Amino acid sequence: MKSKLIRLASLPVGIPQEANFNLGFEELPAIKAGELLLKTLYISVDPYLRAKMAGGHKPPLVAGDIMYSRAVAEVVASAAADFKPGDKVLGFLEWRDYLIHNGEGLTRLDDSGLPLSSYLSVLGSTGLSAYFALTDIGKPKPCETLVVSGAAGAVGSIAGQIGKLMGCRVIGIAGSNEKVDWMKSQLGFDAGIDYKTTPDTGAAVSSLCPDGIDIYFDNVGGAISDAVINRMNDYGRVVVCGSIANYNDTASGTGMPLLPLVVYKKLLVQGFLIADYKARFAEGIGRLQQWIAAGQLQYAETIMDGFDRLPEAFIGLFEGKNEGKMIVRV
Numbered sequence: 070m071k072s073k074l075i076r077l078a079s080l081p082v083g084i085p086q087e088a089n090f091n092l093g094f095e096e097l098p099a100i101k102a103g104e105l106l107l108k109t110l111y112i113s114v115d116p117y118l119r120a121k122m123a124g125g126h127k128p129p130l131v132a133g134d135i136m137y138s139r140a141v142a143e144v145v146a147s148a149a150a151d152f153k154p155g156d157k158v159l160g161f162l163e164w165r166d167y168l169i170h171n172g173e174g175l176t177r178l179d180d181s182g183l184p185l186s187s188y189l190s191v192l193g194s195t196g197l198s199a200y201f202a203l204t205d206i207g208k209p210k211p212c213e214t215l216v217v218s219g220a221a222g223a224v225g226s227i228a229g230q231i232g233k234l235m236g237c238r239v240i241g242i243a244g245s246n247e248k249v250d251w252m253k254s255q256l257g258f259d260a261g262i263d264y265k266t267t268p269d270t271g272a273a274v275s276s277l278c279p280d281g282i283d284i285y286f287d288n289v290g291g292a293i294s295d296a297v298i299n300r301m302n303d304y305g306r307v308v309v310c311g312s313i314a315n316y317n318d319t320a321s322g323t324g325m326p327l328l329p330l331v332v333y334k335k336l337l338v339q340g341f342l343i344a345d346y347k348a349r350f351a352e353g354i355g356r357l358q359q360w361i362a363a364g365q366l367q368y369a370e371t372i373m374d375g376f377d378r379l380p381e382a383f384i385g386l387f388e389g390k391n392e393g394k395m396i397v398r399v
């Protein structure tokens with residue numbers, strides 16, 4: 070049987086281009102004892118893959134590698150005791166439409182009552198990042214002001230809503246007016262800023278946060294974070310979840326210009342990595358499911374159809390083409 074696959078053809082310089090990827094084909098052999106034949110159903114494209122291409126996120130991706138990321142697949146044939154045909158599984162999988170796998174690291178998915186794609190969005194690492202990073206590091210309290218950047222994306226849209234559930238006033242920053250309207254009308258954010266059309270993001274933050282900012286949930290870094298962190302209250306907490314504004318930089322910055330502010334405002338700035346929280350995933354999924362079932366948490370997915378569109382979907386992350394989680398249906 071032939072399988073399609075996508076390789077990183079060359080390392081991107083700046084924003085990734087379609088030419089950095091190539092589509093290939095491979096003949097799959099019959100499965101051996103202990104192996105599974107998987108048909109890939111949904112593949113997650115994520116900003117951290119760009120950081121892997123730059124070598125910052127280990128292990129790095131290098132030219133010639135088959136791309137891989139979290140994906141949901143169906144077992145088509147099994148010669149392994151733990152899986153049977155029809156099982157749906159989640160794991161880090163190579164970007165292939167069909168693949169042979171030894172079952173290691175795969176999680177069998179139960180019926181959560183939500184579509185399978187939700188295991189790559191709200192019940193996956195982005196929803197869990199929002200939950201753990203905000204509650205463990207941000208420690209939101211009622212009446213505090215929370216600002217979220219990348220607020221209409223997979224992590225940000227959930228983090229802002231959890232902030233509301235915890236009683237905060239929530240301001241989201243995102244890259245279009247439509248996204249700002251969606252955050253306010255559908256997700257319950259108190260206010261939003263379209264950073265692409267607002268001439269002075271800092272002034273907009275100041276006017277929307279007259280009592281300053283207690284928590285900043287940072288998904289983007291760069292100039293947006295400068296504007297927000299300058300307006301933090303003393304003892305504010307900065308949750309550093311990601312810095313997509315810098316992932317395509319071709320020169321490395323020098324120093325951390327905001328460090329004096331960290332001193333004078335006595336800020337707590339803490340990085341977050343979801344991999345640290347594996348032991349608590351069941352707790353996080355349970356909490357997110359409860360909120361969804363109670364109608365208190367909405368989630369969105371931007372689903373692109375077609376395996377061949379994986380590079381386009383990935384590049385779309387840097388152009389703001391997604392609302393909620395960007396996913397490819399194979």
Ligand SMILES: NC(=O)c1ccc[n+]([C@@H]2O[C@H](COP(=O)([O-])OP(=O)(O)OC[C@H]3O[C@@H](n4cnc5c(N)ncnc54)[C@H](OP(=O)(O)O)[C@@H]3O)[C@@H](O)[C@H]2O)c1
Pocket residue numbers: 115116117194195198219220221222223224225242243244245248288289291293309310311312313314315341342343344386387388389390391392393394395
């Ligand atoms: N630490 C962890 O364990 C962990 C886990 C998951 C994700 N993350 C990080 O969290 C962040 C969000 O990830 P996600 O999966 O939820 O992605 P996402 O927010 O769903 O998608 C990326 C979004 O970033 C925005 N963006 C792109 N380039 C930008 C720029 N130069 N400046 C400002 N915004 C830009 C775009 O929206 P706009 O239209 O608003 O520009 C785009 O939709 C990323 O930095 C990611 O690396 C970290």
